[in-house]
Amino acid sequence: xxxxxxxxxxxxxxxxxxxxxxxxxxxxxxxxxxxxxxxxxxxxxxxxxxxxxxxxxxxxxxxxxxxxxxxxxxxxxxxxxxxxxxxxxxxxxxxxxxxxxxxxxxxxxxxxxxxxxxxxxxxxxxxxxxxxxxxxxxxxxxxxxxxxxxxxxxxxxxxxxxxxxxxxxxxxxxxxxxxxxxxxxxxxxxxxxxxxxxxxxxxxxxxxxxxxxxxxxxxxxxxxxxxxxxxxxxxxxxxxxxxxxxxxxxxxxxxxxxxxxxxxxxxxxxxxxxxxxxxxxxxxxxxxxxxxxxxxxxxxx
Amino acid sequence: xxxxxxxxxxxxxxxxxxxxxxxxxxxxxxxxxxxxxxxxxxxxxxxxxxxxxxxxxxxxxxxxxxxxxxxxxxxxxxxxxxxxxxxxxxxxxxxxxxxxxxxxxxxxxxxxxxxxxxxxxxxxxxxxxxxxxxxxxxxxxxxxxxxxxxxxxxxxxxxxxxxxxxxxxxxxxxxxxxxxxxxxxxxxxxxxxxxxxxxxxxxxxxxxxxxxxxxxxxxxxxxxxxxxxxxxxxxxxxxxxxxxxxxxxxxxxxxxxxxxxxxxxxxxxxxxxxxxxxxxxxxxxxxxxxxxxxxxxxxxx
Numbered sequence: 001x002x003x004x005x006x007x008x009x010x011x012x013x014x015x016x017x018x019x020x021x022x023x024x025x026x027x028x029x030x031x032x033x034x035x036x037x038x039x040x041x042x043x044x045x046x047x048x049x050x051x052x053x054x055x056x057x058x059x060x061x062x063x064x065x066x067x068x069x070x071x072x073x074x075x076x077x078x079x080x081x082x083x084x085x086x087x088x089x090x091x092x093x094x095x096x097x098x099x100x101x102x103x104x105x106x107x108x109x110x111x112x113x114x115x116x117x118x119x120x121x122x123x124x125x126x127x128x129x130x131x132x133x134x135x136x137x138x139x140x141x142x143x144x145x146x147x148x149x150x151x152x153x154x155x156x157x158x159x160x161x162x163x164x165x166x167x168x169x170x171x172x173x174x175x176x177x178x179x180x181x182x183x184x185x186x187x188x189x190x191x192x193x194x195x196x197x198x199x200x201x202x203x204x205x206x207x208x209x210x211x212x213x214x215x216x217x218x219x220x221x222x223x224x225x226x227x228x229x230x231x232x233x234x235x236x237x238x239x240x241x242x243x244x245x246x247x248x249x250x251x252x253x254x255x256x257x258x259x260x261x262x263x264x265x266x267x268x269x270x271x272x273x274x275x276x277x278x279x280x281x282x283x284x285x286x287x288x289x290x291x292x293x294x295x296x297x298x299x300x301x
Numbered sequence: 302x303x304x305x306x307x308x309x310x311x312x313x314x315x316x317x318x319x320x321x322x323x324x325x326x327x328x329x330x331x332x333x334x335x336x337x338x339x340x341x342x343x344x345x346x347x348x349x350x351x352x353x354x355x356x357x358x359x360x361x362x363x364x365x366x367x368x369x370x371x372x373x374x375x376x377x378x379x380x381x382x383x384x385x386x387x388x389x390x391x392x393x394x395x396x397x398x399x400x401x402x403x404x405x406x407x408x409x410x411x412x413x414x415x416x417x418x419x420x421x422x423x424x425x426x427x428x429x430x431x432x433x434x435x436x437x438x439x440x441x442x443x444x445x446x447x448x449x450x451x452x453x454x455x456x457x458x459x460x461x462x463x464x465x466x467x468x469x470x471x472x473x474x475x476x477x478x479x480x481x482x483x484x485x486x487x488x489x490x491x492x493x494x495x496x497x498x499x500x501x502x503x504x505x506x507x508x509x510x511x512x513x514x515x516x517x518x519x520x521x522x523x524x525x526x527x528x529x530x531x532x533x534x535x536x537x538x539x540x541x542x543x544x545x546x547x548x549x550x551x552x553x554x555x556x557x558x559x560x561x562x563x564x565x566x567x568x569x570x571x572x573x574x575x576x577x578x579x580x581x582x583x584x585x586x587x588x589x590x591x592x593x594x595x596x597x598x599x600x601x602x
Contacts, residue, residue, distance in 0.1 A: 194596070198596055198599035198600060199599060205599075209595070209599055211594065211595035211598045211599065212595055212596075212599055215591065215592055215595040215596075218588065218592075287519065287588035287592070288589075288591070288592045290515075290519070290589070291516055291519075291588070291589045291592040291593060293512065294510070294512035294513055294515065294516040295495075295513075295516075295596070297510070297512045298495075298500060298502065298506075298510055298513055299499060299500045
């Protein structure tokens with residue numbers, strides 16, 4: 001496949017390099033990392049060692065890439081206003097546009113430009129760090145859950161997931177993107193959010209505070225009620241599991257906390273704003289999320 | 302009257318000095334300001350100029366003061382665990398113990414030690430700043446609303462209020478301390494709280510954020526519902542007035558924000574914890590306050 005990677009931060013670079021290493025004609029549209037990656041390629045580090053991708057098909061703009069079979073979007077959701085400029089030159093009649101982004105509302109924004117039938121989503125349950133220009137580290141394998149932008153999985157979903165699987169990525173396939181999105185938000189909303197709103201703390205500090213654990217649970221319950229109103233069930237067991245995995249993470253810095261500490265834009269609208277709007281529109285009161293969203297809006301200005 | 306001032310920060314020093322200037326035998330129990338105030342006295346500054354109290358009856362401990370007619374408590378509520386040590390030596394059979402402290406629960410803690418019949422409360426609607434050791438500034442006259450710790454105003458309430466009035470203080474008398482406390486919290490809970498939780502911002506920044514204004518209103522509505530469940534009505538007009546006065550304040554730093562910025566203890570339990578407990582105990586859900594309280598507990602550790 002001819003593949004373009006838009007937004008080559010940790011997630012885009014990692015999966016793009018994996019796809020390139022497995023033989024796909026993969027093109028990276030880069031800004032700040034253009035010189036380094038053109039000169040030195042990508043280094044992918046795991047506990048098992050380092051893999052290198054060199055040379056890399058680097059581009060300064062989408063126009064020189066041309067139409068692709070698959071466009072992988074790993075931009076911060078705060079840059080979604082660049083979709084038209086960055087993605088349009090890559091899309092032809094048979095292109096699939098795959099968002100690997102955080103938060104809610106990305107597929108709808110892509111669909112508004114390219115039609116929902118072109119849009120797929122992959123939710124990344126992984127911890128990737130860009131430790132230097134061109135250097136990405138991953139010490140926890142993780143997985144991507146693929147789904148159509150709307151509707152159940154199709155042959156196309158399975159084909160794209162298979163390409164990632166063949167590139168060494170653990171994949172799963174879901175029949176509803178929105179369902180797994182609500183579930184992922186059950187972690188991101190409390191833990192990304194409280195790590196910022198409680199003053200810039202790691203997840204172990206959240207777990208050590210009875211007040212913040214109780215608040216995390218209230219936020220999850222609101223998301224669960226909103227998901228239910230939208231037709232998606234989230235089990236008690238799933239809610240409990242969020243605390244169990246978090247307890248095992250130790251002093252973890254959620255990605256939004258890192259963005260905030262480094263004075264980069266935080267995906268407030270995608271992670272907190274859109275689920276809040278969707279829940280309220282479905283008639284679910286979400287006072288805890290309303291409070292957290294208002295504070296994050298002020299804190300992440 | 303023989304009067305002791307316990308907790309001579311801005312509030313204690315100001316009102317204590319006013320009482321001394323009006324002729325009362327007033328004693329100040331001091332820690333950090335002992336030397337300066339003993340040597341230089343108090344300077345009270347207003348737009349009209351400066352008044353000076355010198356000499357001042359200063360003490361390092363309550364024991365050398367002895368039993369008083371009136372004990373004025375202006376400690377931070379975070380120091381309430383010192384009541385037994387600081388107040389007991391001052392209390393005889395006919396002593397009135399008057400708390401001028403912020404927040405809810407102070408009268409009950411004093412009553413547990415001395416009996417509610419000895420306890421009075423004065424809610425200070427004023428902006429006082431201690432700009433240096435022994436120097437207190439006040440550019441807004443303000444007032445104190447006096448009430449019995451429990452029950453309606455009595456002759457004793459009026460006698461104490463009159464002493465303050467004769468010392469140049471604007472006073473009012475209320476038949477329920479708890480009622481005016483809920484009302485004062487309608488300002489302190491949102492504005493002191495959000496000024497910290499939104500990252501250390503002045504009240505004009507809160508008023509400039511539609512999300513934070515909406516959140517302030519939700520917090521006030523929860524307090525109003527809790528007050529109602531406790532038997533106290535708060536009018537729409539009163540709620541609106543909180544926004545009007547805040548708009549007129551400009552870039553104001555609530556006292557809790559100043560404490561927080563200067564790494565001093567913040568009165569989290571008195572301002573947010575106790576009204577939350579009281580509201581929940583009365584069967585009122587308070588999700589916005591629950592969220593804010595959890596975050597402040599973490600932020601003010």
